[in-house]
Amino acid sequence: MTDRSREELAARRGREALAIRRRLVAHLAAGGTTDFAAAPMEHSVEWYTDPAWAAREVRELFLERPxxxxxxxxxxxxxxxxxxxxxxxxxxxxxxxxxxxxxxxxxxxxxxxxxxxxxxxxxxxxxxxxxxxxxxxxxxxxxxxxxxxxxxxxxxxxxxxxxxxxxxxxxxxxxxxxxxxxxxxxLECARFLGEFAPVIEQLELGQFKPVQSSALQARTNWKYALDTYGEGYHFGTLHASTIGVTHFPNVAVFDAFGPHWRLNFAARALAGLVGRPESAWPLAEYGGIHFLFPNTVLVVGGLEGEEAFVRAFRIFPGATPGEMSCQFAVYARGITPEAYRARFGVDDSRSEVTEEDYRIAVEAFANLAVAPAGSRLVFGRNEPAIQAFHRAVAEALGAPT
Ligand code: FES
Ligand SMILES: [Fe+2]
Structure with a gap:
């Protein structure tokens, strides 16, 4: 890739980072609003527990798709x-x-x-x-x-x-x-990425070197595990002493690109920008949670200047609806893997935040597995990314939404 096209991608990231920040600051200025889906969305417990659905997901989402x-x-x-x-x-x-x-x-x-x-x-x-x-x-x-x-x-x-x-x-x-x-x-990557292709392209993934990787298994459904990455509604309670310290709960901007999406949460530092002219804002670093349907979460963050990281979580169904695995990897750009590890320590799939999320997902699945038939769960309007994920799964399987 030429220097010129790399500059263009960096400029595109800069423009999008600013646009995302504007929307987050507007939510904070309005007293802590968030991007909403059109309506709450109900779905049955069997969506997570039924072996017939699970078998179709393996075949149609994991074996027959990129x-x-x-x-x-x-x-x-x-x-x-x-x-x-x-x-x-x-x-x-x-x-x-x-x-x-x-x-x-x-x-x-x-x-x-x-x-x-x-x-x-x-x-x-x-x-x-x-x-x-x-x-x-x-x-x-x-x-x-x-x-x-x-x-x-x-x-x-x-x-x-x-x-x-x-x-x-x-x-x-x-x-x-x-x-x-x-x-x-x-494999036609551009075709299955669709409108998301330019967003993934601008990440310049080819520049990222592997820093570390690890894996975990948990006794929960893969979709339930994935759900925990898709909303910040739980930051103030479940993550009160971790990500809830650095980020506002329930303030997010959401963008859908076909079955894929991007989600950005509001860092607490953004509160200082409310009421200040944009010209006085510090430079916005591009980042966010990039979800590639059906199972890949790329948490992208800018550090300083050229430095950036990608934390990848790839979630897979296990042998039964109540088992899943996660392949985790960290990649860095503009900083050597050694320097990254020295600066940030070991960042693995068992980080505190992940532990908090997976514990909930395991306990919840144990409940769902024995819930009365016909029990229904609900996603709020403030959980648009998870709604989009389940809608996309349902659509791919030809299930009613
Ligand atoms: S050489 Fe591979 S199975 Fe014998
Ligand atoms: Fe979480």
């Missing part, structure tokens, strides 16, 4: 690889010699062994011009072609060409990597 698996800088060089595991599938993504990403089922064509194990936390990235099976050492090139079979005479007569890795659709788009676990044909 999912974001990481950022380009996780695989900067030829032979670099990452393993993506979700909803029972394991995929290995590699960068080939020409710089193109390829993805394969993480399954050996000999007897199905897992070829590459997920990198252990803290272990550096792995790179090699071959993918070699840990079972009997069959070895594949970065195009997935079988290149070497130890004890080859034992396989005489076997058509080697047919023994190759099974490809999985993969695409790299503006610094983000997507796969479709059981998709066919090429």
């Amino acid at each position: 999912l974001m698996v990481g950022l380009s800088q996780e695989l900067p060089g030829a032979g670099d690889r990452l393993v993506f595991e979700a909803v029972g599938r394991s995929v290995v993504v590699v960068r080939d010699e020409s710089g193109v990403l390829r993805a394969f089922r993480n399954m050996c064509a000999h007897r199905g062994a897992k070829l590459v194990r997920p990198a252990a936390e803290g272990r550096g990235r792995e790179s090699s011009s071959r993918i070699t099976c840990p079972f009997h050492a069959w070895s594949y090139d970065l195009q997935g072609t079988l290149r070497s079979v130890p004890g080859a005479p034992a396989f005489e007569g076997l058509e080697r060409r047919t023994r190759r890795l099974i490809p999985v659709p993969v695409a790299e788009w503006n610094g983000a990597i997507f796969v479709c676990l059981e998709g066919h044909g090429p």
Whole structure:
């Protein structure tokens, strides 16, 4: 990307940051209003607990749609690889010699062994011009072609060409990597991002380097876990001593882009801007919660100047409606991963705020699982992002909204 287009993206971020801030300050000036949905939205408890819905979600939202698996800088060089595991599938993504990403089922064509194990936390990235099976050492090139079979005479007569890795659709788009676990044909990122594409493009995800990653599992429904990222109504109570200290509860601006959305909460510092002319406001840093349907939450924040971070939460259904997992990763731009860690310490999926949210989500799911049939829950007008999420899920599954 040229310096000029990078400048243009930075200018676009600056304009949007100011526009978002204007709306937040207007809410504060009005005494603490927030963006509203048209009406409260009710839905049944079974929406979270019914195994039939859960099975359809796995198939139609997670197997047949593109999912974001990481950022380009996780695989900067030829032979670099990452393993993506979700909803029972394991995929290995590699960068080939020409710089193109390829993805394969993480399954050996000999007897199905897992070829590459997920990198252990803290272990550096792995790179090699071959993918070699840990079972009997069959070895594949970065195009997935079988290149070497130890004890080859034992396989005489076997058509080697047919023994190759099974490809999985993969695409790299503006610094983000997507796969479709059981998709066919090429992945059209710009098409499924739709109106959200320019918003994701302006994040310049290609500039972000991985800082750390971790994972957690919880006994709750994946949608319930996701809901906790989509409203600030609970900041004053559940997060009274954490994010509630730095942010106003129940003051947010919400923008929908098809099934995707962006949400910004009001930092308490913004109260100082009420009644002051815009010309006296400090520079607004672009940020916000960027939700990529169906499961990815990118919390974006500007630090100083060029410095910015992305905290990614990718939420997946587990084996039953009451199990989920979250893959968490931090990325930074304009600051080295080492400097970021030194400045902010370990930021993992078990941060205080996440713990607070997941505890509620687990306890609530235990209630929902035994609630009287026909019980209904409700999202308020002040929870437009969650309303949008559930509407988008329902629409994707052809469920009544
Ligand atoms: S299963 Fe992979 S080499 Fe045997
Ligand atoms: Fe929360």
